[in-house]
Amino acid sequence: MRLDAVSKVYGSGKHAVRALDGVTAGFARGTFTAVMGPSGSGKSTLLNCAAGLDRPTSGRVLLGDTELSGRSETELTQLRRDRIGFVFQAYNLLGALSVADNVTLPLRLAGKPVDRGRLAGVLAAVGLAEHHDRRPGSLSGGQQQRVAVARALITGPDLVCADEPTGALDSRSGRQVLDLLRRIVDELGQTVLMVTHDPVAAAWADTVVFLADGRLAGELHRPSAERIA
Ligand code: ADP
Numbered sequence: 001m002r003l004d005a006v007s008k009v010y011g012s013g014k015h016a017v018r019a020l021d022g023v024t025a026g027f028a029r030g031t032f033t034a035v036m037g038p039s040g041s042g043k044s045t046l047l048n049c050a051a052g053l054d055r056p057t058s059g060r061v062l063l064g065d066t067e068l069s070g071r072s073e074t075e076l077t078q079l080r081r082d083r084i085g086f087v088f089q090a091y092n093l094l095g096a097l098s099v100a101d102n103v104t105l106p107l108r109l110a111g112k113p114v115d116r117g118r119l120a121g122v123l124a125a126v127g128l129a130e131h132h133d134r135r136p137g138s139l140s141g142g143q144q145q146r147v148a149v150a151r152a153l154i155t156g157p158d159l160v161c162a163d164e165p166t167g168a169l170d171s172r173s174g175r176q177v178l179d180l181l182r183r184i185v186d187e188l189g190q191t192v193l194m195v196t197h198d199p200v201a202a203a204w205a206d207t208v209v210f211l212a213d214g215r216l217a218g219e220l221h222r223p224s225a226e227r228i229a
């Protein structure tokens with residue numbers, strides 16, 4: 001995943017807000033990157049542009065060899081379904097559906113067959129094999145976020161985008177979710193891009209990218225031995 005001189009301007013004229021200002025950054029396959037910065041610095045905008053949820057005003061977004069910028073809405077939706085998984089602060093699970101149905105929803109939306117073995121494998125990976133038939137509302141916050149991680153993984157995406165995934169969790173559940181994200185990078189070779197304002201959460205990442213006023217303000221690379229996980 002690569003951002004090449006990405007700028008994003010919301011609004012126009014004197015009300016224009018330059019949320020991203022010429023950001024160039026690469027997120028290598030099999031790495032875990034945390035995006036940090038003060039409120040309003042452009043973190044969510046960066047994540048949304050990387051994930052094809054939002055379009056840059058200028059610059060290019062590349063997922064492997066595929067350019068996301070300049071695609072039609074239909075093409076972007078297809079790309080997101082096929083290649084990008086999402087985890088949100090508020091879990092965004094459907095309360096009326098079982099854990100299994102929540103996890104398999106991206107496959108069904110894409111009209112793809114549900115492989116029961118894969119479902120079982122993904123649920124086992126997030127430690128929820130026993131909770132297949134439960135409703136999200138009957139699970140703890142940490143368990144619900146792990147359902148969301150399973151849902152993000154079910155399609156075998158190239159990129160997993162997480163916006164404040166631990167923001168609603170107590171520190172113990174937050175750690176479990178971060179351990180899980182770390183594991184999907186180390187064991188499955190996933191690429192994870194995570195927005196957080198929590199320096200403790202950022203310590204699970206290989207690289208921390210700092211934003212200030214829509215610009216890259218610094219980058220920290222962590223030797224693996226120093227990682228907390
Ligand atoms: P962060 O995630 O770091 O808090 P955001 O990416 O949400 O920052 O926002 C960056 C800037 O862009 C802020 O000034 C914010 O107010 C503005 N912004 C974000 N989304 C919109 C929008 N949809 N319309 C107008 N301004 C926006």
Ligand code: ADP
Nearest residue numbers: 098099100101102104105108113114115116119
């Ligand atoms: P099976 O026939 O493999 O026992 P079912 O078709 O009865 O499974 O569905 C059970 C689960 O399989 C559902 O909870 C859902 O997660 C998943 N599933 C598989 N294919 C579909 C589909 N086309 N629509 C909805 N759910 C599906």
